[in-house]
Amino acid sequence: MSFKIKVGMASCGLAAGAGKVYTEIEEYLKKNKIDASVHKTGCIGMCFAEPIIEIVPESGESITYGRVTPEKVEELITAFQNGTPEKENVILAENQKASENENLNKQTRIVLRNTGKINPESIEDYLKENGYKAAEKALRKMSPQEIIAEMKESGLRGRGGAGFPTGLKWEFANKAKSDKKYIVCNADEGDPGAFMDRSVLEGDPHSVIEGMIIGAFAIGADEGYIYCRAEYPLAIKHLEKAITDAEEKGFLGNKIFGTDFNFKLHIKKGAGAFVCGEETALMASIEGKRGMPRIRPPFPAQSGLWGKPTNINNVETFANVPWIIFHGAKEYAKYGTEKSKGTKVFALAGKIKKSGLIEVPMGMTLREVIYDVGGGMKTDKPFKGVQLGGPSGGCIPASLLDTKVDYDSINKTGAIMGSGGMVVMDTGTCMVDVAKFFLNFTQNESCGKCTFCRVGTKRMLEILTRITEGKGEMEDLDRLEKLATNIIKGSLCGLGQTAPNPVLTTLKYFRDEYIAHIKDKKCPAGVCTALIKFEIIEEKCVGCTVCARKCPVQAIDGKVKQPHVINQDKCIKCGICYDSCKFDAIIKE
Amino acid sequence: MIEHKKEVDEIINKYIGQKGNLIPLLQEVQQKEKYLSKETMRYIAEKTKISIADIYGVATFYTMFRLKPQGEHIIRVCKGTACHVSGANSILDAIKQELNLKGDEDTTSDMLFTIMEVACLGCCSLAPVIMVDDNTFGKLTPDSVRKIIKQIK
Numbered sequence: 089m090s091f092k093i094k095v096g097m098a099s100c101g102l103a104a105g106a107g108k109v110y111t112e113i114e115e116y117l118k119k120n121k122i123d124a125s126v127h128k129t130g131c132i133g134m135c136f137a138e139p140i141i142e143i144v145p146e147s148g149e150s151i152t153y154g155r156v157t158p159e160k161v162e163e164l165i166t167a168f169q170n171g172t173p174e175k176e177n178v179i180l181a182e183n184q185k186a187s188e189n190e191n192l193n194k195q196t197r198i199v200l201r202n203t204g205k206i207n208p209e210s211i212e213d214y215l216k217e218n219g220y221k222a223a224e225k226a227l228r229k230m231s232p233q234e235i236i237a238e239m240k241e242s243g244l245r246g247r248g249g250a251g252f253p254t255g256l257k258w259e260f261a262n263k264a265k266s267d268k269k270y271i272v273c274n275a276d277e278g279d280p281g282a283f284m285d286r287s288v289l290e291g292d293p294h295s296v297i298e299g300m301i302i303g304a305f306a307i308g309a310d311e312g313y314i315y316c317r318a319e320y321p322l323a324i325k326h327l328e329k330a331i332t333d334a335e336e337k338g339f340l341g342n343k344i345f346g347t348d349f350n351f352k353l354h355i356k357k358g359a360g361a362f363v364c365g366e367e368t369a370l371m372a373s374i375e376g377k378r379g380m381p382r383i384r385p386p387f388p389a390q391s392g393l394w395g396k397p398t399n400i401n402n403v404e405t406f407a408n409v410p411w412i413i414f415h416g417a418k419e420y421a422k423y424g425t426e427k428s429k430g431t432k433v434f435a436l437a438g439k440i441k442k443s444g445l446i447e448v449p450m451g452m453t454l455r456e457v458i459y460d461v462g463g464g465m466k467t468d469k470p471f472k473g474v475q476l477g478g479p480s481g482g483c484i485p486a487s488l489l490d491t492k493v494d495y496d497s498i499n500k501t502g503a504i505m506g507s508g509g510m511v512v513m514d515t516g517t518c519m520v521d522v523a524k525f526f527l528n529f530t531q532n533e534s535c536g537k538c539t540f541c542r543v544g545t546k547r548m549l550e551i552l553t554r555i556t557e558g559k560g561e562m563e564d565l566d567r568l569e570k571l572a573t574n575i576i577k578g579s580l581c582g583l584g585q586t587a588p589n590p591v592l593t594t595l596k597y598f599r600d601e602y603i604a605h606i607k608d609k610k611c612p613a614g615v616c617t618a619l620i621k622f623e624i625i626e627e628k629c630v631g632c633t634v635c636a637r638k639c640p641v642q643a644i645d646g647k648v649k650q651p652h653v654i655n656q657d658k659c660i661k662c663g664i665c666y667d668s669c670k671f672d673a674i675i676k677e
Numbered sequence: 678m679i680e681h682k683k684e685v686d687e688i689i690n691k692y693i694g695q696k697g698n699l700i701p702l703l704q705e706v707q708q709k710e711k712y713l714s715k716e717t718m719r720y721i722a723e724k725t726k727i728s729i730a731d732i733y734g735v736a737t738f739y740t741m742f743r744l745k746p747q748g749e750h751i752i753r754v755c756k757g758t759a760c761h762v763s764g765a766n767s768i769l770d771a772i773k774q775e776l777n778l779k780g781d782e783d784t785t786s787d788m789l790f791t792i793m794e795v796a797c798l799g800c801c802s803l804a805p806v807i808m809v810d811d812n813t814f815g816k817l818t819p820d821s822v823r824k825i826i827k828q829i830k
Contacts, residue, residue, distance in 0.1 A: 103813035281758035318741055319795065359741040376700050662767050
C-alpha cells in the first residue's frame with residue numbers, strides 16, 4: 089500500500105520540532121524501503137498541537153496526528169501499514185472520532201483553503217487546486233470594469249484592519265490616468281500578536297500572487313511589489329520560489345495567458361519599522377527612504393510609489409481575490425453580515441487552549457470564537473478580556489463577549505477589527521500593564537514626525553509607568569484621557585490616531601484596576617512587581633530547599649528541613665520560587 | 678576598517694543606479710560586515726553618491742540596522758503581546774543573568790552573544806519565544822532558556 093505523509097513545516101511547526109520529525113520520517117521510509125513519500129506543507133492552523141503530520145493513503149481515510157515526536161514516527165507508520173492506525177493523538181480524521189474535527193467544522197476556510205493542504209513550494213500542487221484558473225478567467229474573459237464590479241458585489245473590505253471596500257479602492261486606481269501604475273501587497277505584519285499573513289505567505293504564496301495579478305490587470309498596473317517584513321525569512325523564501333515558478337509557467341512576465349497584459353513582481357524586504365504598515369510610509373520605504381507617512385491627499389491611487397498611481401492591499405485581501413473571481417461574488421457574499429461580507433482569519437494566542445490560526449465567517453460572536461473554536465481558557469483562571477487589533481486596538485471585557493465579529497460591531501466597543509490578532513487574557517493579566525505594554529510599543533515605533541504622537545505617547549507612557557509603580561494619583565486618569573484625545577486629533581497617520589486606543593479601552597472597561605493601583609497601591613492581577621511581595625508561610629514550609637536553589641539572586645535563606653525566609657531587599661520578584669514551591673508555602677500579595 | 682571590502686564593492690555595484698536601492702544595499706552589506714560602521718557608511722556614500730545624511734537617516738530609522746559590532750550569536754527575545762502576557766520579561770531577565778549582562782548592555786564582553794528585543798516573531802501560540810540565530814525556541818521557562826544558552830556556550 090502506497091501512501092503519503094505530510095508534515096506541517098511553517099515557522100510554528102518548525103519551532104516545535106517539525107524539522108526533526110520530517111528527517112526521521114524520511115530516514116525511516118528509506119531505511120525500511122517503504123513505498124511512501126514525505127511532503128512539506130504549511131500551517132494547518134492548530135499550532136497548539138504542533139508538530140503535526142497527516143498520513144494520506146492512495147485510497148481510504150487520511151489521519152492527522154498532533155504532538156508527534158521523532159520517537160513516535162516508527163510506531164505511527166507501522167500501525168498505519170498494519171491497517172490498525174494509532175488512535176491516540178488523532179486530531180483530524182474523516183470517519184472516526186478525532187479531537188479537532190468539530191473545531192474545523194465550525195470554520196469556513198476561504199483564505200486558508202490551501203494552507204496545510206498543499207506543498208507551498210510546489211506550483212503543481214497549487215494548480216491541482218484550481219490555481220491560476222481565476223487569473224486566467226479574469227484576463228481572458230473579463231474586462232477590468234467587470235472585475236471591479238465583481239469585487240464591489242462581493243463586499244470584500246480591506247483585511248489590513250481599516251476595512252475599506254476593495255472594489256472601490258481598485259476603481260479609484262483604475263480611473264487614475266497615467267503611463268505607469270503600481271500594485272503593492274502589504275505584508276509588513278507588524279502587530280505583535282498577529283501571524284495571519286505569515287501563515288498565508290508560508291503556506292500558500294501563489295494565492296497572494298494570483299490575487300495581485302488579477303488586481304494589477306483590473307487597475308492597469310504592470311509592476312508590483314510585495315513588501316514583506318524581514319522577520320519572516322520562510323515566507324520570503326517561499327515567495328521567491330513561487331515567483332520564479334510562476335514566471336516559468338508564464339503567469340508572470342509578458343503576454344500572460346496569451347493576452348497583451350504584462351506584469352512583473354518584486355519582493356521588498358522590510359527592515360523593521362512598525363509604521364511601514366501605513367501605506368504612505370510603506371511606499372517611502374520601498375523607495376529606499378525613511379518610512380515616514382505623509383499627508384493624504386493625494387491618495388496613493390492618484391500619486392503613490394515614485395509619484396505614480398498605486399494600489400495597496402493586504403495579504404489576506406489578495407488571497408481572497410482568486411476565490412471570489414473563481415466562485416463568483418454572490419457565493420462569497422453568502423458568508424458574513426450585511427456590511428461585513430466573507431470570512432476573517434484570526435490568530436488566536438494568549439491564555440487560550442487551542443491557540444493557532446482560524447478562519448470564521450464574519451458575524452460569529454467573540455464567545456463562539458473563543459470558547460467553541462478556541463476551546464476556552466488554557467489555565468484554570470477565568471477569562472478577563474480579549475485584545476483585538478494590536479497596538480491600534482483595544483481590550484474587550486467579558487461582559488461584551490457576545491459582540492459580533494464584524495467591522496462595525498467591533499468598532500463600537502472602542503477596539504478595532506485590526507488585521508486579526510486576538511490575544512486572550514485571564515485574571516492573571518494586569519490591564520494597566522497591558523496598556524503600558526502597548527504604549528511602550530507605539531512610543532518606540534512612532535516615527536517622530538508629529539509632535540503629539542512623538543511626545544504625547546511618551547508622556548502617557550510615563551504616567552502609566554508611575555501608576556504601575558504605585559506612584560500614580562487620581563488626576564493621572566484625567567491626564568491620560570486628555571492626552572489621548574489630543575494625540576488622536578493631532579496625528580497624521582493611523583499609528584498615532586489609534587495609539588491611545590489600548591489605554592482608552594482599558595480605562596473604560598477596567599477602570600477599577602487603575603484605581604486599585606493608585607489608591608490601594610495594589611496590583612489585583614499580581615503582575616506589577618513594584619506592588620507585589622513574595623513571602624514564605626512558616627507553617628507550610630518543609631525546608632526542601634528547592635526555592636533557595638532556584639532563586640537567581642540568592643535571596644532565600646534557610647537550612648534543610650527548616651522554614652526558609654525571603655530577604656525582601658534582595659528579592660527581584662521574578663516569581664520563580666512561587667512557581668517552583670510544591671507545598672504552596674509561598675504567597676504573592 | 679571595512680572587513681570584506683571586495684564583497685562590499687560587489688554589493689554596491691549590484692545595486693548602483695537602481696531605484697529604491699538603499700535599503701537592500703545596506704541589508705546585504707550588514708549581512709557581510711555584521712554591522713554598519715561609520716567608515717562603511719561613508720564608503721557607501723562616496724561610491725553611490727547618496728548623501729551620508731540619507732544613509733545615516735535610513736540606518737538609524739529601521740531597527741534592523743546595527744551601528745555597533747555585534748556578537749557571534751544573535752538572541753532575539755520576542756516581546757509581542759502573547760509573549761508579554763506569558764512572561765517574556767522573566768525570560769529576558771534569565772538570559773541577561775545567564776550572560777552576565779547588566780542594565781542596557783546587549784553584547785557579551787567575549788563578543789559571543791548579542792541580545793535584541795523584537796516586537797513579534799509571529800509564533801504566538803508557542804509563547805514565550807526566542808530565536809537564536811535562525812532557530813526558534815518556544816514554550817520557554819526561565820529554567821529552560823538558561824539550559825539553551827548553556828548548550829550554545
